[in-house]
Structure formats: C-alpha cells, structure tokens
Amino acid sequence: MAVVVWIVEGTWPACVDAAGAHAPYDAEVVLLHVAPADVPGAAHGALAGLLGRGLPAPGRPGPGGPGRDPGERLEHLADASADELLAEAAARLGRPCTLDKRTGRVEREVVAAAEGADLLVVARDGDRAHLGPRSLGPPSRFVVDHAPCPLLLVWPEPAPSTSTLPPPPPPPH
Amino acid sequence: MSTAVAEALSVALLAAVLVCAVVRPRGLPEAVVAVPAAGVVVATGALSPGHAADEAARLGPVVGFLAAVLVLARLCDDDGLFAACGAWMARTAAGRPRRLLAQVFVLASAITAVLSLDATVVLLTPVVFATAARLGARPRPHVYACTHLSNAASLLLPVSNLTNLLAFAASGLSFTRFAGLMALPWLAAIAVEYAVFRRYFAVDLDAGATAPAAVAPPAVPVFALATLACTLAGFAAASAFGVDPAWAACAGASVLAVRALARRRTTPAALLRATAPPFLAFVLALGLVVRAVVDNGLGTALGRLLPTGTGLLALLGTAALAAVLANVINNLPAVLVLLPLAAPSGPAAVLAVLLGVNIGPNLTYTGSLATLLWRRVVHAHDAEVELKEFTRLGVYAVPASLGAAVLALWVSLTVIGGG
Numbered sequence: 001m002a003v004v005v006w007i008v009e010g011t012w013p014a015c016v017d018a019a020g021a022h023a024p025y026d027a028e029v030v031l032l033h034v035a036p037a038d039v040p041g042a043a044h045g046a047l048a049g050l051l052g053r054g055l056p057a058p059g060r061p062g063p064g065g066p067g068r069d070p071g072e073r074l075e076h077l078a079d080a081s082a083d084e085l086l087a088e089a090a091a092r093l094g095r096p097c098t099l100d101k102r103t104g105r106v107e108r109e110v111v112a113a114a115e116g117a118d119l120l121v122v123a124r125d126g127d128r129a130h131l132g133p134r135s136l137g138p139p140s141r142f143v144v145d146h147a148p149c150p151l152l153l154v155w156p157e158p159a160p161s162t163s164t165l166p167p168p169p170p171p172p173h
Numbered sequence: 174m175s176t177a178v179a180e181a182l183s184v185a186l187l188a189a190v191l192v193c194a195v196v197r198p199r200g201l202p203e204a205v206v207a208v209p210a211a212g213v214v215v216a217t218g219a220l221s222p223g224h225a226a227d228e229a230a231r232l233g234p235v236v237g238f239l240a241a242v243l244v245l246a247r248l249c250d251d252d253g254l255f256a257a258c259g260a261w262m263a264r265t266a267a268g269r270p271r272r273l274l275a276q277v278f279v280l281a282s283a284i285t286a287v288l289s290l291d292a293t294v295v296l297l298t299p300v301v302f303a304t305a306a307r308l309g310a311r312p313r314p315h316v317y318a319c320t321h322l323s324n325a326a327s328l329l330l331p332v333s334n335l336t337n338l339l340a341f342a343a344s345g346l347s348f349t350r351f352a353g354l355m356a357l358p359w360l361a362a363i364a365v366e367y368a369v370f371r372r373y374f375a376v377d378l379d380a381g382a383t384a385p386a387a388v389a390p391p392a393v394p395v396f397a398l399a400t401l402a403c404t405l406a407g408f409a410a411a412s413a414f415g416v417d418p419a420w421a422a423c424a425g426a427s428v429l430a431v432r433a434l435a436r437r438r439t440t441p442a443a444l445l446r447a448t449a450p451p452f453l454a455f456v457l458a459l460g461l462v463v464r465a466v467v468d469n470g471l472g473t474a475l476g477r478l479l480p481t482g483t484g485l486l487a488l489l490g491t492a493a494l495a496a497v498l499a500n501v502i503n504n505l506p507a508v509l510v511l512l513p514l515a516a517p518s519g520p521a522a523v524l525a526v527l528l529g530v531n532i533g534p535n536l537t538y539t540g541s542l543a544t545l546l547w548r549r550v551v552h553a554h555d556a557e558v559e560l561k562e563f564t565r566l567g568v569y570a571v572p573a574s575l576g577a578a579v580l581a582l583w584v585s586l587t588v589i590g591g592g
Binding site for chain 2: 012041045078084127138
C-alpha cells in the first residue's frame with residue numbers, strides 16, 4: 001500500500017500523525033512537499049519591474065553574481081527550507097519513508113504525485129474559527145476535487161466536537 | 174529640422190531605449206543604448222542645447238541623490254541591518270503568521286520610505302522569506318507583501334522612489350512639505366493594502382506556524398540606525414535652511430562609507446559599484462530623450478488628456494491616467510512624460526501623478542505590461558506566477574489603495590495647503 005502525505009507549512013504535523021495512525025506498518029509512506037514556484041517568481045518580477053538598474057535580463061544569469069536577484073535567493077532558501085521541513089516530518093513519523101520534494105503549481109504537483117497511490121493524506125486548512133462551507137483554501141479544494149485516489153482529510157488540530165454544529169435550518173412551512 | 178520629423182525621431186529613439194531596457198539584448202546595461210540615443214537627440218537638434226542643459230541641470234542633483242541613497246542602503250545591509258530585521262521579526266512574531274504579516278508591513282513600509290524601493294525588493298524580500306521559513310509559516314503572503322509595498326509604500330519621502338526624486342525636483346516643494354503632504358496618502362495606501370492582504374491570504378495566514386522560534390536576540394546595528402536617523406533629521410534641517418537635501422544623503426552615506434573603509438569591510442571599488450554608474454547614466458539619458466519627445470509635440474497632445482485644476486475629481490483623473498501609463502510601459506518613462514505637463518498645474522497635480530505611477534505598477538507583478546509580455550515571450554522562469562492569481566490581487570488592491578491615497582492627498586492639500 002502506498003500512502004502519500006502532503007506536507008504543508010503550518011498544518012503538516014496532523015498529516016504525519018494521521019499517516020502514523022492509519023497507514024499499515026508495511027505501507028510505503030511518501031512525504032511530499034511542493035514549493036510554490038510563484039513565490040520566487042514574484043520576487044523575480046519585482047526586480048524586473050525596476051527599469052534601468054543593470055540587473056540580469058530575463059532568462060540570463062546576473063552579472064553581479066549570486067545574491068543580486070532576490071528571486072534566485074528565494075529559490076535557494078525555499079529548497080533548503082523544504083529539506084528541513086521534510087526531515088522534521090520524517091523524524092516525527094519515526095518509520096521508514098520516502099521524501100519527495102517538488103516545485104511548481106502546488107495543487108497540480110500534489111495531484112500528479114498522488115497518481116498510483118492508495119491513499120493521500122491532506123490537512124484541512126482555511127478559517128478554523130468559523131466552521132462552514134468554505135473550509136478549504138483553493139489549492140486544497142483542487143486536490144480534494146481532483147485526487148486520483150482515496151483521500152484522508154484531517155484537522156490540523158483536534159477536531160471540533162459536534163456541539164459546534166450550527167442549528168438546523170427551520171422546517172419548511 | 175521640422176517639428177514633425179524631430180518628434181518622429183525622438184519617439185523612435187525613446188522606443189528603442191525602452192525596448193532595449195526591457196529586452197536587454199546580450200544582457201548589456203540599459204545605458205549602452207540610452208546614452209547614444211540622448212547624444213543623437215541633442216546632435217540633430219531635436220532637443221535644443223538650452224533645453225538639454227536645463228534638463229541635465231535638473232536631473233544632475235536627482236542622480237547624485239539617488240547614488241547616495243543606493244550606497245546608504247548597501248552599507249546598511251553590510252552592517253547587518255536587514256539581518257537584524259529578520260531576527261527581530263522571528264523573535265516577536267511568536268509563531269503567529271498574522272503578527273508576522275503586520276511586522277512585514279511595518280518594516281517594508283519603513284525601509285521603502287527611507288532606503289527606497291530597491292532596498293525592499295533586493296535586500297528585504299529574501300530576509301522576509303527566510304524568516305517565514307524559520308517560523309514554519311507559509312511564505313506567500315509575506316513575500317507578496319514586500320513586492321506590493323515596494324511600490325505602494327514608496328510615497329512618503331522624495332528618496333523612497335526614483336519617481337519621487339524626479340517629481341520632487343519638478344514640484345518646487347520643500348522636503349518637509351513633500352513628506353507632510355504625502356504622509357496621509359502613504360498611510361492610506363498601506364492601510365488598504367493591509368486590509369486586502371489579511372483577507373486575500375486568509376487561508377495561508379490561518380494555517381499557523383509550527384517551528385518554535387528559538388532565536389537569539391538580534392545584534393542591533395546601532396551605528397547604522399543612528400546614521401539613518403541623523404540623515405532623516407538632516408533632510409528636514411537642509412530643507413529648513415534651503416540647502417539641497419541631497420547633501421544630507423551624501424553626508425549619511427559618507428559617514429557609513431568612511432567607517433566601513435576604515436574597518437576594511439568594503440573597498441572603494443565596491444562603493445563605486447553600489448552607486449550603479451550605468452543606472453545613473455541611464456536615468457540622465459532617458460530624461461533627455463523624453464524631454465525631446467515632450468517638447469516636440471507629445472506634451473500638447475497629452476496635455477489635453479490631463480485634467481486641470483486641483484479638485485478631488487481632477488486629482489483622481491490625473492492619478493488614474495498616470496497609473497494607466499505606468500502600467501503600459503513602466504513608471505519611470507511615465508513620470509518623465511507626465512511631469513512637465515503636470516508641473517504648471519502646481520504641486521497637487523504632480524503629487525497626484527506620483528500616486529498613480531507608484532501604486533499603479535502593483536497591477537502586474539512585473540510593474541508593467543511591456544516587461545510582463547517580454548518575460549512571457551522569452552519564458553523567463555517558466556510559469557513563475559499565475560498571471561490570473563497575481564492580477565486578481567492587483568485588481569483588489571490597486572484601485573482601492575489608489576482611491577484612498579488620492580482622497581487622503583486631497584484632504585492633506587486642503588488642511589496643509591499645496592503652496
């Protein structure tokens with residue numbers, strides 16, 4: 001059995017715990033982190049908007065060496081931070097697992113990584129104070145809609161009790 | 174040369190300068206095309222020597238001011254100012270992304286205002302990303318905040334943005350009056366951006382942060398901060414005594430430079446590189462070419478488009494036109510074209526132009542459609558930003574912050590007076 005655990009900043013410990021609790025011990029666990037490409041992209045773009053600064057042209061390495069383009073520095077930092085996050089997650093899981101580090105459009109990379117898996121573990125995100133119909137952010141919503149395998153959706157913290165249910169709608173007249 | 178021919182030549186040269194600045198053939202500095210183009214407009218008489226001298230005399234101090242601010246920012250970075258900002262944020266955010274976002278807003282607004290938008294884009298953004306990663310928070314809202322604030326928070330002081338330096342020279346305002354009139358619009362634009370960001374990135378901010386913030390207290394670069402404070406006081410003092418505030422910036426940069434040289438933390442060559450001589454040459458040359466275009470007919474054509482008067486509606490119209498023009502090409506040529514047209518209407522119109530050209534570029538993530546299209550053509554950093562996504566953020570943020578800023582400017586002008 002192959003279990004893919006989607007590791008996202010902020011909510012990942014719950015996913016790792018759920019995988020530990022629900023995946024059979026002989027399951028092949030993959031810890032997946034996707035770094036959004038648009039974040040360094042926004043920094044590249046902000047630099048490109050500064051006309052005349054003699055900064056690297058699009059698609060060319062900068063003459064000033066590494067560190068001049070904040071987008072490049074962000075790419076390096078993102079890579080290092082993904083390594084750290086996955087190492088922390090693996091330590092928390094405490095059993096053999098594979099690490100999968102990707103960059104791109106997050107929701108599409110997650111769906112692609114889940115291809116052929118038997119279970120995908122995803123954390124609920126969105127507003128935790130107001131429980132309601134819009135409980136997932138757009139990327140999580142996309143993954144839930146397009147996952148090619150069964151999906152385990154977990155709360156990032158202990159799930160709220162049923163007393164938080166809104167009152168039922170009034171009966172029709 | 175007839176006016177029509179001169180105008181055609183000037184427009185063609187301006188187009189060549191701008192295309193090369195965006196496309197950067199062979200990665201050559203932008204000045205390589207801009208400086209000869211400026212030489213041609215003067216040599217052919219498209220720009221009279223008198224006007225050329227005028228323009229050079231007007232831009233000279235601006236360029237010097239700019240060089241001083243660039244050096245100041247670089248030396249503050251060498252002194253550890255930006256690293257200290259990161260350590261402070263990590264320590265006091267207490268693992269709460271919303272608090273981190275507020276801190277990023279405070280720091281990015283202050284740094285953009287004092288050390289210019291280049292410092293925020295190049296020096297602060299990586300520090301902000303590293304801080305978010307260190308806290309285990311999602312980095313997107315905080316990085317996007319840096320990119321948006323580098324534009325929207327560059328309203329306060331003449332040194333915050335090159336566009337401001339150009340407008341400051343044209344407006345005839347004193348340094349303190351400029352800052353006084355722009356303080357309210359600056360705060361209004363930042364407040365609107367903050368409200369938009371809190372809502373737009375609610376999911377990422379709600380996700381929380383996981384890492385314990387075991388961060389050593391930051392080593393505060395007291396000397397650099399004290400020098401910056403004295404430089405700011407120097408700006409106010411210089412304008413009170415009728416001295417060009419560029420001298421205060423030069424003094425601040427010199428103090429830090431001498432100290433760094435004495436401690437062998439920098440070299441004269443590195444200091445010269447920090448002033449970015451090709452950039453300074455580009456600004457001067459672009460100014461001359463644009464002056465030729467404006468003198469030979471564009472001025473009268475656009476002059477009809479620009480609203481006259483200083484009522485709220487006229488200010489809104491001026492700011493909107495400036496924002497559109499900045500979005501089509503870039504805000505640097507846009508402000509050069511609009512300034513000579515707005516200046517006769519007085520400082521109110523000049524400041525409205527500034528609001529437009531400074532806030533407007535947040536609509537696209539590269540500051541203008543020309544840069545955006547070219548980056549798409551060469552596939553630089555494939556699919557880096559989902560255009561729809563960033564533009565949606567811009568569509569929420571730009572009209573609202575521009576509207577609020579213009580309203581705030583109108584209030585400031587009514588209370589303080591534009592004199």
